[in-house]
Amino acid sequence: MGKSLLDKVWERHSVRELESGQTQLFIGLHLVHEVTSPQAFAMIREAGLGVPFPDRTFATVDHIIPTDTQVRPLADGQAETMMSAIESNCREFGIRLFTPESGHQGIVHVIGPELGLTQPGMTIACGDSHTSTHGAFGAVAFGIGTSQVRDVLASQCLAIQRPKVRRVEVTGRLRPGVYAKDVILDVIRRLGVKGGVGFAYEYAGEVFDAMSMEERMTVCNMSIEGGARLGYVNPDRTTVEYLRGRSFAPTGDAFTRAEAWWTSMASDPDASFHDRVSIDGRGIAPTVTWGINPGQAIGVDEKVPAAAAFAADERATVEDAYEYMGLAAGQAIAGTKIDVAFIGSCTNGRLSDLREAAKVARLGRVKPGVKALVVPGSQAVARAAEAEGLHETFRAAGFEWRLPGCSMCLAMNPDKLSGRQVCASSSNRNFKGRQGSPSGRTLLMSPAMVAAAAIEGAVVDVRDFLSKAPA
């Protein structure tokens, strides 16, 4: 019987089995940001511990950084304190930090891949649940809490249980106007927000084979929203070609050796899995969330489902969602008015996302009264987008073009909803209060769908827009 990628990576990174039965797992790449690390550094200092592998940790600032101006000191004193803390912590322990001055700053899950830090066959941890993003490369990548950030800093290891593996196949081809975001929203809708607890998702099938690395990142990013702490795609030609020439990728003969090792880590054809799920890609529609978790999603041409359509133990959450969202069963989701449109985040803040949104932005202007933000995922994404003139496209259509950061995905910076505003968002969570207002409402969708909603002032099927586009 063959091995899965997860088995191979786990075995290569296992330092020893602990008394508890857990694995002491070596972490090949540790990524750090300003929100979940200061307490970990404080614990290291208080316990008199060191950081034995400082060159295997990289840091950036993304959550608290403003997107209008990043001039220091930051206007928010607490944000400035966090910024200063990560600077001094990284200096003290010899960790490389990508600040805005470096030209490489951005959302941690955008810069890791674009710098070539993220590579196949690695174990990757970060104090951030969307670390699953890096699984797009065939890495075993998952989020951890602050005490575990301390453990990785102090030992480059974690005490952890090996997850089960579920193979999630999406077959066939996606229809026009259907994006990676729709695929993962559809997967979560089918398997549920807790379906993946205890699992790693291995994404496979023609749809993933055909995806670019950026699309694979979008899918893996939201594995955690389905309860799976990690998700991955086996490394292939697309992975290898993406990495060629990246700053931290090997070069020359070393790249050739790397390529052989990377592809050897892919799951064997006869690998065994705990279970398998298969979805027909042709059946996936542009998808929108209507509720308060990412599994409460429907095709844009569908109606808000009745509570009776759900399992008995889910109905309370469904009723809660109707009330919070101000939506009723049987109501079409298309036509739902929006106040804010947000394009960005570690899910959908990369160049290809901005290109798809810009295609739609060229077809109209943001509806008066709608606030529309485009926040590139990193400085590199911003430079590439500006080189193509995408910023001008967005501005001409009435969108604001901002500086890189997490921004309104979780609203730890000044970009927040107010009151009961409704936001069409390319981010990953529609939890109550997620976008900064305790009563703010989020509708998750693809970046192209967000752009269309910004122009329409309401949820609209992006396929109707694209059909108007000149060929």
Added chain:
Amino acid sequence: MTDQAKKSALLPVTRVSGRPIPLPGNDIDTDRIIPARFMTAITFDGLGELAFRDARFGADGKPLDHPMNDPRFRAKGPRVAIVNKNFGCGSSREHAPQAMWRWGVQAIVGESFADIFFGNCVAMGIPCVTASEADVASLLRAVEADPSQDLVVDLDAMTATRGGTSVPVSMPEGARTQLLRGTWDATRILVDALPKVRETADRLPYVGGFAR
């Protein structure tokens, strides 16, 4: 010294007894437990009173109908929370269990827990044990009827007991062993193996930049 550092000496967690606090509902995410706007700080201090802030207080600051505001559940001291399915889903923020712990929660009994939240709790020495849907429902009912009796989580016997009634609970064996032996703060154990960690690293071709 922070509270966390004080807690991190090897302390076995075998039995936690506390006043019950019901936190019913499936899929309660960590944004709900601690909204992100309270995380712009470099310590976990002061998070206790902010736990479930937006579920407990309206925009006008007035208290809402929530168990944590209910005078019957406000008695000070250690607490044991009772939850339903997929508790702690979403963001990996340890601020969530830190806020609950600072509000007094020292153990949680529920139907199921999100993976990252569960791991964070173990790393803080907070047992999260699971019980059947029926047993959690009856615990919630019993606690609503009489909040005054303590709930006891026993990791040796693997039971949750209230008054004369016990229900069986479970927990992955690795985490249970860590708590029972007091090795839930794994740092020292991991650091002890540093020579072996270096050997493992040296065998990984990427650590040496694929130089050979």
